[in-house]
Amino acid sequence: MAAPALICLAHGSRDTRTSKTVTALVKEVKAQRRDLRIERAFLDHSRPAFQDVVDRVVAAGHEEIVVVPLLLTQFEESGDRVTDELERAQARHGSLRIHTTDVLGLEPRFLEVLDERMRAALKDARVRELDALVLAAAGSTDPLANQAVARLARVWGAHHRLPVTAAYASSAPPATGEAVRAFRAEGRRHIAVASLFLAPGPLDDRARELALEAGAVAVSEPLGAHPEIARAVLARYAVGAVELVPV
CATH class of the missing domain: 3.40.50.1400 (Rossmann fold)
Structure with missing residues (x-):
């Protein structure tokens, strides 16, 4: 069969x-x-x-x-x-x-893919120093889905020993721009954003645009x-x- x-x-x-x-x-x-x-x-x-x-x-x-x-x-x-x-x-x-x-x-092993995409983005932007990270996802009206993203962000931050905030392109705060500005208000200037999207599209574009406007030094590509x-x-x-x- x-x-x-x-x-x-x-x-x-x-x-x-x-x-x-x-x-x-x-x-x-x-x-x-x-x-x-x-x-x-x-x-x-x-x-x-x-x-x-x-x-x-x-x-x-x-x-x-x-x-x-x-x-x-x-x-x-x-x-x-x-x-x-x-x-x-x-x-x-x-x-x-x-x-x-x-x-x-949101498998923990996906963090390896995030790291790979992030390294490529940092190389392209010629960034050598980071003092904060933002994990950008689509966002959902389901709080449990957003909590799953926040948990993954904490695991990622612990791995890199950097502060990490989860941000969302729709349905839930904070947006990527807000997350980047919050870190800048703390005095952090080298903030990169990882795109926790499977594929590029309007939400990913919006998250990228807001992050760069707020002063992010690099934004990675989606997992792909x-x-x-x-x-x-x-x-x-x-x-x-x-x-x-x-x-």
Whole structure:
């Protein structure tokens, strides 16, 4: 019996950089597991759409699908949308067994990717000294999601022995500019901002713009199509595939 197919499901965006990054990430996932049927799909704006991908996978003979949402934090509205899409797919393909996993989440090992992106940003900006860091994320109306970002910021700060503040591009304070200005008010002048976004897009752009306006010396690129992110996708898939095994 063939292993379940894997669909990497992203929000999608009118910003083409988002879909290009998702495509590159899925390519990396495929490189790590060439034995699997792996597809990308989007909920909005970008193509291919989720239902179209499900149709294609079913037509290829797969009866089981694991869906991994490409999200760093859990959004209630996103969860509802993913559930709706899975129910539609199940209704259209009665014999299909389909399971969605937890989101990627904020794995401590992602800090290694943040460090790599940050080193590149500091090199480009010719910055040799830091006295504070800001961890910039999308932000959520769910306080638990924001608390998860704040916890990761504390772990990151402890690792580098620097003060770190979590900041958000929407839905929750502080914004990146506010976080940078707060550090500057303490007398700190060498403040860098790490982008805790999976892919570039409007929120990442806004966080970057506000940080630089406030005096940040460098802002890193999003996590992107890094092998560590791909490994996290496959770890979620492995758990989801087990969930599909009949008891």
